[in-house]
Amino acid sequence: MIFATKKQIDHIEENTDIVPIGSYWQLVRRKFLSHKLAFFGLIVLTVIVLLVVVGPFLVRVAYDEMDFTALLVPPLSSGHILGTDELGRDVFARLLYGGRISLLVGVCSSLISTGIGLLVGLFSGYFGGIVDRLLMRFVDVMLSIPSFPVLLILTLVFGPGLFNTISVLAIFGWMGVARLVRSVVLSVRENDFIMAARVTGTKKIQILFRHIMPNVIPITIVSATLNLSYAILAESSLSYLGLGIQPPTPSWGNMLQKAMTYILSKGHASQTPWWLIFFPGFMIFLVVLSVNFLGDGLRDALDPRFVSES
Amino acid sequence: MSETLCELVDVSKWFTLKERIKGKSLLKAVDGVSLKIKDGETIGLVGESGCGKTTLGRSLVRLYEPTRGKFYFSENGQKIDLFSLKNSDFEKFRPKIQMIFQDPYSSLNPRMTVLDIITEGLKNQKVPARERKNLASEMIQVVGLKREYLTRYPHEFSGGQRQRIGIARALVLKPKFLICDEPVSALDVSVQAQIINLLVELKQSFGLTYLLISHDLAVVKYISDKIAVMYLGNIVEVAKTDDLFDNPLHPYTKGLLDSIPIANPRLRKLSKGILLQGELTSPIDPPNACLFAPRCPYKMKRCTQEKPKLKQVSAEHKVACFLY
Numbered sequence: 001m002i003f004a005t006k007k008q009i010d011h012i013e014e015n016t017d018i019v020p021i022g023s024y025w026q027l028v029r030r031k032f033l034s035h036k037l038a039f040f041g042l043i044v045l046t047v048i049v050l051l052v053v054v055g056p057f058l059v060r061v062a063y064d065e066m067d068f069t070a071l072l073v074p075p076l077s078s079g080h081i082l083g084t085d086e087l088g089r090d091v092f093a094r095l096l097y098g099g100r101i102s103l104l105v106g107v108c109s110s111l112i113s114t115g116i117g118l119l120v121g122l123f124s125g126y127f128g129g130i131v132d133r134l135l136m137r138f139v140d141v142m143l144s145i146p147s148f149p150v151l152l153i154l155t156l157v158f159g160p161g162l163f164n165t166i167s168v169l170a171i172f173g174w175m176g177v178a179r180l181v182r183s184v185v186l187s188v189r190e191n192d193f194i195m196a197a198r199v200t201g202t203k204k205i206q207i208l209f210r211h212i213m214p215n216v217i218p219i220t221i222v223s224a225t226l227n228l229s230y231a232i233l234a235e236s237s238l239s240y241l242g243l244g245i246q247p248p249t250p251s252w253g254n255m256l257q258k259a260m261t262y263i264l265s266k267g268h269a270s271q272t273p274w275w276l277i278f279f280p281g282f283m284i285f286l287v288v289l290s291v292n293f294l295g296d297g298l299r300d301a302l303d304p305r306f307v308s309e310s
Numbered sequence: 311m312s313e314t315l316c317e318l319v320d321v322s323k324w325f326t327l328k329e330r331i332k333g334k335s336l337l338k339a340v341d342g343v344s345l346k347i348k349d350g351e352t353i354g355l356v357g358e359s360g361c362g363k364t365t366l367g368r369s370l371v372r373l374y375e376p377t378r379g380k381f382y383f384s385e386n387g388q389k390i391d392l393f394s395l396k397n398s399d400f401e402k403f404r405p406k407i408q409m410i411f412q413d414p415y416s417s418l419n420p421r422m423t424v425l426d427i428i429t430e431g432l433k434n435q436k437v438p439a440r441e442r443k444n445l446a447s448e449m450i451q452v453v454g455l456k457r458e459y460l461t462r463y464p465h466e467f468s469g470g471q472r473q474r475i476g477i478a479r480a481l482v483l484k485p486k487f488l489i490c491d492e493p494v495s496a497l498d499v500s501v502q503a504q505i506i507n508l509l510v511e512l513k514q515s516f517g518l519t520y521l522l523i524s525h526d527l528a529v530v531k532y533i534s535d536k537i538a539v540m541y542l543g544n545i546v547e548v549a550k551t552d553d554l555f556d557n558p559l560h561p562y563t564k565g566l567l568d569s570i571p572i573a574n575p576r577l578r579k580l581s582k583g584i585l586l587q588g589e590l591t592s593p594i595d596p597p598n599a600c601l602f603a604p605r606c607p608y609k610m611k612r613c614t615q616e617k618p619k620l621k622q623v624s625a626e627h628k629v630a631c632f633l634y
Contacts, residue, residue, distance in 0.1 A: 191416045191417070193416065193427075195368075195417075196411060196417050196476070196479065198373060199404070199408060200404065200405075200431030201401055202431075203434075211422075215419070303421075304465065305420055305463070305465045
């Protein structure tokens with residue numbers, strides 16, 4: 001106020017609202033939509049999520065309904081669009097229901113583990129010194145624990161189940177993110193704008209969340225999407241050991257694992273039951289791929305420096 | 311005009327180095343600097359890289375916690391030692407003392423809009439949002455940019471424009487004392503002149519006092535009223551700008567001035583100045599002697615036995631050398 005004349009201030013007052021302040025999210029949306037692969041990923045994921053959420057209500061057959069007159073029926077036969085498994089259960093119904101479990105496990109555990117990793121990495125990298133050393137040694141300890149034997153003990157104690165599977169995957173999934181975030185924080189905090197923020201009186205904790213975190217978010221998003229794919233696959237190996245989602249509840253992971261035994265021993269079937277392995281595998285592939293595209297797109301869209309070609 | 315705004319008394323910043331074999335040692339980056347800065351004055355701080363100019367500047371705004379010394383700042387006729395204040399009490403004085411950084415590329419957060427960058431200090435001062443916006447639109451025009459730029463991001467600007475944004479960020483807090491840490495050395499020569507002129511202009515319109523840290527003597531000569539020459543953490547000579555250039559006393563100052571390249575080859579032949587030999591001595595555990603002695607052509611026995619103090623040789627000319 002002191003610096004300008006009354007007239008200038010009036011002039012500024014009049015015009016301030018014309019300046020489109022805060023168009024950041026519009027810009028992000030525009031950039032995201034122009035990223036073709038990310039947009040494709042978003043559509044595929046939306047379709048899958050819709051199918052998985054609404055689908056089970058629309059399918060006439062229950063996922064655990066056995067039909068011993070139709071064992072290992074190939075796809076496109078009467079009543080079973082994707083065929084049946086070795087107990088005569090409808091693969092399509094199981095696929096939809098299993099998708100709920102797999103996506104829930106994947107999304108929840110990767111969100112939790114990324115969150116933990118982000119916080120640990122931020123604090124470790126920014127505060128340094130004793131905080132850094134303690135947190136990083138804790139990461140080393142966690143990494144050196146062989147996770148599968150521990151999982152075994154944990155499930156023996158707490159019993160297998162959806163919640164425990166998510167927690168276990170989250171607890172053993174954050175260390176990579178923490179290290180990654182820490183390394184980025186170490187380079188970001190050396191910038192002069194951190195010093196400038198201190199000179200203008202910004203508090204340390206505000207610097208961490210206002211200046212450093214936004215510069216770390218992009219790489220965190222990418223690593224969260226990788227974590228999601230990892231979690232979906234890890235759930236399947238947990239299920240294989242009988243520690244994850246318990247049969248008869250299907251998940252893409254345990255459907256896949258179960259199918260392995262049948263694909264190797266042809267047994268009584270007249271043809272190899274390829275559909276048992278193809279559909280869950282394809283779904284995992286599709287989800288992982290679209291999530292990765294989505295992550296790429298988000299990273300680029302959130303970066304103001306990145307200008308889309310269009 | 312002639313009132314003292316800042317007074318540094320024996321300001322020191324020592325860094326402790328821990329080495330496995332030698333044990334602890336002290337790096338005396340700034341060692342006992344005393345300096346008076348008058349209100350409205352521009353004081354140039356020159357010296358080689360590594361001589362502690364930047365450390366001194368950063369200590370004054372408490373980016374580094376000073377080891378020793380006093381920093382008196384005059385506020386409404388009162389002299390307050392800012393170094394003795396607790397961090398929470400110091401926050402009140404933050405807006406009064408601002409800083410401009412050397413590298414305009416790393417001094418602006420790439421993920422913040424120009425508006426957010428400029429108004430961050432105001433936000434910390436709890437200035438309401440609408441007023442922040444007004445002040446920012448005003449200030450961005452004062453530094454010679456368009457108001458529309460407020461919504462843009464730093465990467466959309468050139469080095470000179472970025473430096474202007476950095477200046478606006480400091481000025482919006484209405485500081486009295488501005489520390490410019492090599493404000494133009496990262497810029498193109500043509501842009502340097504613009505920024506320097508802007509600084510001169512702003513000084514007049516806002517009644518600022520500058521501490522201009524630079525290794526570029528031409529820049530310092532153009533803008534400063536007074537120049538302080540620093541060598542290895544110590545101030546070796548202080549004088550009015552013209553006085554220093556016409557009549558440099560300290561051998562180091564002579565060497566520094568003689569190191570300015572002369573474009574005219576005939577004049578170059580005529581000059582028979584001191585050529586600075588060798589490198590800076592290590593500031594780690596310095597001896598109690600003249601630190602310039604190993605490079606000094608006029609070295610005497612006394613120079614290696616005791617440390618020269620800043621001595622008044624004329625009204626506004628001080629030098630730390632046994633020759634005077």
